[in-house]
Amino acid sequence: MIKVGIIGSTGYAGAELVRILLAHREAEIKWYGSRSYIDKKYAEVYQNMFQLTDEICKGEDINQLAAEVDVIFTATPQGLCASLVNEDVLSKTKVIDLSADFRIKDVKTYEEWYKIEHKSPKFIEEAVYGLCEINRDKVKEARLIANPGCYPTCSFLSIYPLLKERLIDPSTIIIDAKSGTSGAGRGAKVDNLYCEVNENIKAYGVAVHRHTPEIEEQLSYAADENVIINFTPHLVPMNRGILVTAYASLKKSVTYSEVKMVYDKYYADEKFVRVLNKDVCPQTKWVEGSNYVDVNFKIDSRTNRIIMMGAMDNLVKGAAGQAVQNMNIMFGLNESEGLELVPMFP
């Protein structure tokens, strides 16, 4: 039984880790860390967990934690994990960081976009970017996982095969993304109040959203050249779900079947990436509560562009689910253990 500690267990991503791990047959949560709710019962913070766990929230002393558990998930604000992690911790336990601290290899880029100083740049190189379908082999050996961001996961998986196969012009990529509100976290802010979000949609962080360099870095690896994109996130009045609509110019004329084959080449054996049938547009509701990413595409011969679409649950494949998938890979378990979650509809 893998012993698990969670730092930041009382945020939405932390709570989703708890939801998934409580049903995981090979892991057991030993430590519910929280800054705001120390000494409070976890099930009083998240009443859905009543009678499912009787544990008390503890503080977040990573050194003590490292001595007691096999793996630590950090579901914390940017900068915290980087300030906590050290060689001693990594020598005793594995760390899966759900924040952005170790996702970007170039520390200057990180510091520019996140406006904070990186406290442990020496571990950036070692950290493995935990996009399981792409970096599975590296994940197996990793001590420190940079769990991908929600937008980057959905964006990258929607575009990757076409970029890898050189079918699209990297300089033309535009990503228009839409997210449910849980992505904004459980902090009490006016902008996230029910009455501000409900019956409303808006773009935000236009041209400056922090997930931009993360997406660009991964796309650059795939394209084997430097990729600069437009990325525009929108806030949608729903709890969960991310939908990505991405645009790019085709490098040559292609048929539906040719493109479908390219997607299948990369995803046919991937349990958690579903390439939908022709003309079926991904919907966030069809993946809610599950670890799936649904992708599809449409060729527009009038403009010689291709529209790539992807849908997933931002808290599962976009956060906690992928984190558990990484844990499964790191510990040699069945990769889908605990993640055989059937999407809930309606």
Next chain:
Amino acid sequence: MIKVGIIGSTGYAGAELVRILLAHREAEIKWYGSRSYIDKKYAEVYQNMFQLTDEICKGEDINQLAAEVDVIFTATPQGLCASLVNEDVLSKTKVIDLSADFRIKDVKTYEEWYKIEHKSPKFIEEAVYGLCEINRDKVKEARLIANPGCYPTCSFLSIYPLLKERLIDPSTIIIDAKSGTSGAGRGAKVDNLYCEVNENIKAYGVAVHRHTPEIEEQLSYAADENVIINFTPHLVPMNRGILVTAYASLKKSVTYSEVKMVYDKYYADEKFVRVLNKDVCPQTKWVEGSNYVDVNFKIDSRTNRIIMMGAMDNLVKGAAGQAVQNMNIMFGLNESEGLELVPMFP
């Protein structure tokens, strides 16, 4: 492996049966019945099931079905199950009816409230009302289960202990219930369009809702006298969830602890009924996607009344979940097999 057939698998309750049974380790769906989608892939009707089932929707010939499966779930409009069931079917297979056809023992009451003729009254007596926590022993032996309605399940479980223990005056019971929209089914009606339901709340079926006699019958058994109630359902802009707020006059002065003990007496050992801590009001979101019913109460000494509250997911404990719970009991399985669903929040 129990072989399962579903008649009405393409309605919302049917789809929830599929969601639950696909993860059930001892049952396998052999027959996806549907009137509207025969020969269509089930995963094209419910795209969330893409790659999870490759089955085709079939017709609803109950005799053929009875020869092939161990248990038939009927998730169909009122009257259909009663018109299909016969001795031959029941001698070959078990039937769990999610409609109201066999819930009410008095056929005249059924016909008055439902405005249809009952086509097989001879099986009413035999049918067991499948409120698992109350009728577990009878369920074990049953061939035909009348799976309880959503409102009745939540209403009854919220009130039952106090009525059984004679703490409340049965003639004063008022039930004010609120339901998500999935309870109205997947039929295309103007009243259930997004724009009609969203940003709106209304009462409906006031003083004439068909679940009234079902609730009254079960309360009458508990009270051992004839109980007549007011029951008012409301339509709430959400997909899932039922909340019951019930009122009754206390027969004598009681303390919080005394009432708590009464609830615990009946539910302490019931996995799927959670008696919440003092002053915690049930919320539908805390049980979403799970088979739990959360109940609690508040004594109002000013009016000498008690307010009883209950929350559950109308599609799980209020329909498909309880149906599977009944199946588990009938086949001697672990009662919670397939139902260890952690509530999803947010």
Next chain:
Amino acid sequence: MIKVGIIGSTGYAGAELVRILLAHREAEIKWYGSRSYIDKKYAEVYQNMFQLTDEICKGEDINQLAAEVDVIFTATPQGLCASLVNEDVLSKTKVIDLSADFRIKDVKTYEEWYKIEHKSPKFIEEAVYGLCEINRDKVKEARLIANPGCYPTCSFLSIYPLLKERLIDPSTIIIDAKSGTSGAGRGAKVDNLYCEVNENIKAYGVAVHRHTPEIEEQLSYAADENVIINFTPHLVPMNRGILVTAYASLKKSVTYSEVKMVYDKYYADEKFVRVLNKDVCPQTKWVEGSNYVDVNFKIDSRTNRIIMMGAMDNLVKGAAGQAVQNMNIMFGLNESEGLELVPMFP
């Protein structure tokens, strides 16, 4: 042109005052008071007002305000208006208080339920409870209006005719109310975050909600005896709207027509109270954005109870609209000036 000052103009009720008064032909807002946004443009706090007002938020010095305007609206937390008002202010200007400070005549009751000391009890007697349809004549002469609470307005108007005409037993009244989330205000609290409210319904303040004594006091005047009730509010995932479902036992057997005549007796000439046709249940969406209260009833001969229903927009008739209606009456204007708002659907 009436000069208006608003203390608390940046809360939701304050913003609704602004929305209504900007289209009012006989009033002009001279002072946008705010504690949190002093010196900020009002249209930057509420971007919907962009180009509709260019005013800057000012502080809340009531003495200065009194010298400059004809009427002050206070849309502020409980206790503030009572701490500001004084004889000098009232001698110069009229005050319409949207908080609860002057609604309850018995100061001890106020202090018990609100847990705060009343800072100017000497004005309580003078204050007129501004339920326009009931107290129109007194409002005309008033200097200080206690603008009714949202729940009390909807509850009282739904029940009033039957109580006044002695058709129902006051000791049996139970009010089950449902409100949209704007009633909770614009304060940044976890409980009011989108993800906490959406797809959820709960009761709150069970048996202890502060609107209880306010409703009771008004019902007692109507019944000419002391009335004690049960009042249970619920939080509904929508922005606006209150629905009241009230129950009471009938004192004698009555027909639909008899009860309808009683409602018509009191409301036929009231523009803002609409008695719906037989069997039409009020829906909050049908009054959204308007000053209407829609009421109706259903007799249940099985239980000898009557179910009374009312729907209104909590921010209009339940707050800002009624406040403007009071202003119109106080200044001898057409009572519906600025309030001819057609409900918005969908």
Next chain:
Amino acid sequence: MIKVGIIGSTGYAGAELVRILLAHREAEIKWYGSRSYIDKKYAEVYQNMFQLTDEICKGEDINQLAAEVDVIFTATPQGLCASLVNEDVLSKTKVIDLSADFRIKDVKTYEEWYKIEHKSPKFIEEAVYGLCEINRDKVKEARLIANPGCYPTCSFLSIYPLLKERLIDPSTIIIDAKSGTSGAGRGAKVDNLYCEVNENIKAYGVAVHRHTPEIEEQLSYAADENVIINFTPHLVPMNRGILVTAYASLKKSVTYSEVKMVYDKYYADEKFVRVLNKDVCPQTKWVEGSNYVDVNFKIDSRTNRIIMMGAMDNLVKGAAGQAVQNMNIMFGLNESEGLELVPMFP
């Protein structure tokens, strides 16, 4: 007093015409046309209109109508207006068509995208495309107005100044649009049920949506060259509102101020187009219920693209509001009569 007839008054756009015209001081609805609800009271179809209109729904005999009213609004499915209109009607009355029948000058393009035969192509040339801010002078003289589509209105107004001033490359325009559900109409379809739309977002009509050629035609006029675009609409879980996020490559390096001046050049004197302040992203909620379009932009120097954004209420400026604005212009009234609607928030 202008006499108004509405064909299709019981759809959502028709109902919005009623909402606006009931408060219009120079127009009066004389004819509530409806196919589905003939002889039913209008206020029974739209209960929000109870006591606001007592009229009965009539049939849709356009010749009779033409004899009785000064202007006819047709808020009907594609093809109907084209099949009804004739020289006799146009000689007696003005027609404002909210459908697409007369929006596209090339009849073949219309027939290809709409898959129906055009029944009166001879009036296409005469019809004026009623985008008031652009074609005001032509509208004044028109007998037949093609009221613009919702997506085209918001898309075009967001892009127009930059295209007109040759700041962007027309071949790079990509429009990613998001709409509330009222745009889908009041027809009873499974896809528009509450439970299908709520907690969900999807793209639809990808690369084939019928508003594409309408947008392209108008953009082509502005650019003075043939413009081909990508247009992708999305369905958002909200009743009202359209948000457009459009992308294009800049033809030369520009500053914020330069672009702002271009927007101001075209819109500074336009009451219903609000160019927001720097870095304020349009939100649909800020224009709800009003005739405003809020636009803004963001320059991304990294990619040399500009992101143009627009938000409006699809039923007001995107349908009924603009139709009334056209009527006002045609009849020489104040252009904003009946349209001084303050946006409702929250």
